[in-house]
Amino acid sequence: VGEFDLIDQIFKAQFAALSKASSQVTLGIGDDCALLTPTPGMQLAVSTDTLVEGRHFLSTVSPQALGHKALAVNLSDLAACGAKPVGFLLSLTAPRADAAWLQAFAQGLLDLATAHACPLVGGNTTAGPLAIGITVFGEIPPGAALLRSGAKPGDDIYVSGFPGEARAALEVFRGNLHLNPKQFAHAQSRMERPTPRVALGLALRNIASSAIDLSDGLLGDLAHVLSASGVQAEVDLGLVDAIYSIATNSINALGSDHFFSKNSALSKQQQLNCMLFGGDDYELAFTAPRTAREAVQSAALATQTPVHRMGQIHALQTPGSVFTQNLARITLLRQGQPSQNAQDWGLRSFDHFDISNP
């Protein structure tokens, strides 16, 4: 038994019960392929994302958190389509087979996989620079998938959770920001253990007109929706700011101590930059018709997910901004007026949230 066989055994043993409990997993880990039996009539949603050390995570991250995050960013893609998780494949490249590290990594994967009834069905392990590739499978009724291309003029724009928190943690690691220990612990947790909004995505089927998950940053990812839908958008900085302004918000863990609140040590510009361009949040940005405001509210309540309205879709006219090509379809509103303040565009959207690129 080689050391990489040992890895297979660790994962196989840890995931045996979860795999057995699935009615879609006909054959799990151990053969040339896994066999899935899709629910009759359902479409299959598939997505893959790789996390590379130094690019997507710091070498200081705990293996358990890394296991969580590697699966979370993939489940987040299912969430953005409104698909129900079915299973996943793991492609692990690691410099050596460290049993304690692997156990903890597998545990992080398993905990999140269990929460979403999403078993590991197969994969491979290779010696090399640390990288974690995951492919997820989900199910969705034909025609029900939330696509990037569905946003319509007049639709409201929403975002879940608290965008920018992950970026705040990164800037602390970089030495550019300072948070108190409680704030930092919260921000670090959002960066290292993001919450895939699977339940919200499912609840938004037949309500949202489009959706995307936030990996590149709020505005950068919104721009992908606008481009795919052939529309433009106004984002109201007042509404974005209001996400954090309610001091006694029961679903904001930090309340008035939040680092994006009025009392923050961070400048207003630092806060806005993190929120608009932060990346790595794995929240959902989505659009829905004005007539669906109550339905969106209900979906948010039913899934216990904070959801905030932040702007509106418009028909494509002249580009609203000339600051960057990528974001030209977005107009930032400040007190109802288009902002020409270059500082509002201070941080650019990234190709990828990239810890190696300050």
Next chain:
Amino acid sequence: VGEFDLIDQIFKAQFAALSKASSQVTLGIGDDCALLTPTPGMQLAVSTDTLVEGRHFLSTVSPQALGHKALAVNLSDLAACGAKPVGFLLSLTAPRADAAWLQAFAQGLLDLATAHACPLVGGNTTAGPLAIGITVFGEIPPGAALLRSGAKPGDDIYVSGFPGEARAALEVFRGNLHLNPKQFAHAQSRMERPTPRVALGLALRNIASSAIDLSDGLLGDLAHVLSASGVQAEVDLGLVDAIYSIATNSINALGSDHFFSKNSALSKQQQLNCMLFGGDDYELAFTAPRTAREAVQSAALATQTPVHRMGQIHALQTPGSVFTQNLARITLLRQGQPSQNAQDWGLRSFDHFDISNP
């Protein structure tokens, strides 16, 4: 447009026609997930394999050959299950976005994908050490999959193609073997552009009792089948040798000039070592009942795939060899007698075919 968006555009443009021609690909590259619509009643076979530079391929390989190989090793897993390719996801990690390199790499992928009507449906690109992760999807009727666990006592053991050719090329690169230019060109092509035996796998449905594709080496992979099936095996060195012994074999490109022939400059032991332990061949090893010999022959002819009988499955008794734990279920027969010749076990089976491990 960032440089990694450019990559997405290259792949999307190159694969547009192939994706459009598929009845199973409902939504391809460009959203958070791809959407597949499985053929009603079919099971889905899924598998993932990653190629890491320095471990699975030499840095000297051409990008087009690398594209071919990355997809081939994954299609080979579908072949080993008897599944029909439906599509694949690509996770590309590359140090930089080199347009010429990417075009050639994509062309290598596209050529093989076109031959198997297997479109790229999505993926992601990241900056980092060169590695190519691919996940393939295939379809198969319920119960028809060829598994590792189906070998029965009395079954014949077969192998497709010419195992060991890829290893011979590697040993030339390492300076351990010498081949003439024509021989080396052939061996290098087998190492860099393996043929996934998809058609043979499909033809062996309802004929073969078990199957596996050869990545670790003929005996090493056979051992996986034996272990999964709870059986042991006799492999006849005379039959293995005979794979290359027919001077005028029309499906052996080199004929009597083959480097595993009687006239070879390689010693008999070097030849056997490559054949038995070589790895990286992506041929199929499979078992079938004695009564299916004609059916196997027909499947080989119909798919124009060389297939060779090389031994027999037996009920589990005492281990046949004490040389390595992994291969203890295999007895090598030399002129009908179990070989206790340690030289026959000269090269061990590898965890992975590993170019970094001479």
